[in-house]
Amino acid sequence: MTGSPPDRAFVFLAAKQQADMTYEEYREIRMHFLLTYCHAIKGDIPTLQEAIGVAAEPFSAGESSFEFLYVDHSEPMSEEEKREWRARADDLEILRSETPLALNRSSAKEFPMPFAIGMPQNSAPPNRADRRRAERDARRAAKRGSR
Numbered sequence: 001m002t003g004s005p006p007d008r009a010f011v012f013l014a015a016k017q018q019a020d021m022t023y024e025e026y027r028e029i030r031m032h033f034l035l036t037y038c039h040a041i042k043g044d045i046p047t048l049q050e051a052i053g054v055a056a057e058p059f060s061a062g063e064s065s066f067e068f069l070y071v072d073h074s075e076p077m078s079e080e081e082k083r084e085w086r087a088r089a090d091d092l093e094i095l096r097s098e099t100p101l102a103l104n105r106s107s108a109k110e111f112p113m114p115f116a117i118g119m120p121q122n123s124a125p126p127n128r129a130d131r132r133r134a135e136r137d138a139r140r141a142a143k144r145g146s147r
Helices: 024-046 079-092 128-146
Strands: 007-015 050-056 066-072
Touching: 007 024, 024 050, 024 066, 024 128
Parallel strands: 007 050
Antiparallel strands: 050 066
16 A cells, blocks of 8 residues: 555455366456455545556466556445445455455565676676576586586
8 A cells, every 4th residue: 555545555466276277267267356356445445546456376386477457546436336346355255354454554666676686786687698607507506416
């Protein structure tokens, strides 16, 4: 959340694909959850002006796809809309009143972070030849270590 009172919400969703569903079904369900989160949160935080959502597989999944969503909440939500989104959230068992909701205010460096982490600040990022050389050296070191 940003602002005081909060006017922007960020929703991050990492959801694992269930074994009994196709990848297309999984992505559709994941998007449905993200859409519901980004709309229903307005009912709980009426000062929101926008919600930004990102959904992806967990890092451990080995695959990577993303859904990105922007919801403009600058117009007030009608009571009927609030009830509809609340009902959808209840059906999905999300954003319940008994679930703790953490509002955080913080600042962070702009993404993407420079990928020269651990390198001198003035250092330029490695080029393709440097990266390949580093990968080759790492493979050789791993081979020597496994003997």
